[in-house]
Amino acid sequence: xxxxxxxxxxxxxxxxxxxxxxxxxxxxxxxxxxxxxxxxxxxxxxxxxxxxxxxxxxxxxxxxxxxxxxxxxxxxxxxxxxxxxxxxxxxxxxxxxxxxxxxxxxxxxxxxxxxxxxxxxxxxxxxxxxxxxxxxxxxxxxxxxxxxxxxxxxxxxxxxxxxxxxxxxxxxxxxxxxxxxxx
Numbered sequence: 159x160x161x162x163x164x165x166x167x168x169x170x171x172x173x174x175x176x177x178x179x180x181x182x183x184x185x186x187x188x189x190x191x192x193x194x195x196x197x198x199x200x201x202x203x204x205x206x207x208x209x210x211x212x213x214x215x216x217x218x219x220x221x222x223x224x225x226x227x228x229x230x231x232x233x234x235x236x237x238x239x240x241x242x243x244x245x246x247x248x249x250x251x252x253x254x255x256x257x258x259x260x261x262x263x264x265x266x267x268x269x270x271x272x273x274x275x276x277x278x279x280x281x282x283x284x285x286x287x288x289x290x291x292x293x294x295x296x297x298x299x300x301x302x303x304x305x306x307x308x309x310x311x312x313x314x315x316x317x318x319x320x321x322x323x324x325x326x327x328x329x330x331x332x333x334x335x336x337x338x339x340x341x
Contacts, residue, residue: 160209161252163260167198168205175207175217182235187302189232189337194219197337203232206256208249215240216249220257221337223329228265228310228319229257230333250288257313264317265310267326272296272305285309295323 164171172191179188189197197203202224208216218234231253236245257263268285270292271278282292290309297306308326312319320326 159215159248161249161256162207162209163256164205165198165201165203167195171205171207174209174214175205178214178217178235178237179219179233181238183233189219193337196340197221200336200340202333202336204229204261206249206253208245208252213237215245218249218253220253221333223267223333224336225332226265226267226319226326226329227263227317228267228329229253229261229263230330231266231268232333246284247288254311254313264314265312265319266290267311267330268309269297269306269327269330270309272307282309291321293321293323293326295327297323297327 203219203221206218206220207214214237216234216236219232221230221232223230234246234249236249254266257266268290270282270285286292288311290311293308293310295307299306308323308330310319310321310326
């Protein structure tokens with residue numbers, strides 16, 4: 159499997175991942191392409207792909223959490239036909255390695271839906287199985303109805319990063335705000 163990361167908009171790469179992104183997020187509030195292009199223009203995001211024989215198996219869109227030395231996993235999706243085969247775990251391992259070495263990040267952050275539905279609990283279990291810790295704080299956005307919780311993973315045991323959900327959402331909120339500004 160081949161892992162790639164880009165930090166500039168690339169039409170060819172986007173055309174390879176677009177269907178996976180839409181499968182996973184079109185119905186669940188995924189960012190419009192215009193906003194993603196804006197994120198690249200501002201150089202606040204990265205697009206990661208995991209490919210095999212020219213086929214994209216998984217994609218992730220991540221963002222720099224300014225002032226926190228961490229990477230937000232904004233979206234991670236596995237091609238529908240490959241789900242349940244460990245591709246998500248492999249993709250996350252690649253992102254961890256890249257973030258720690260190439261990106262010089264100290265941690266990873268994800269926001270998960272807080273409602274205790276079977277689907278949401280399964281997602282939380284996935285992230286926990288990847289080493290993430292769940293915060294207690296429940297965040298309510300003004301523009302989406304679902305409540306969220308933050309999860310974090312220190313990439314280096316000695317990293318001094320906040321484990322407070324409220325503080326994490328301040329950084330996450332700043333990232334989302336910057337993503338949409340000027341689009």
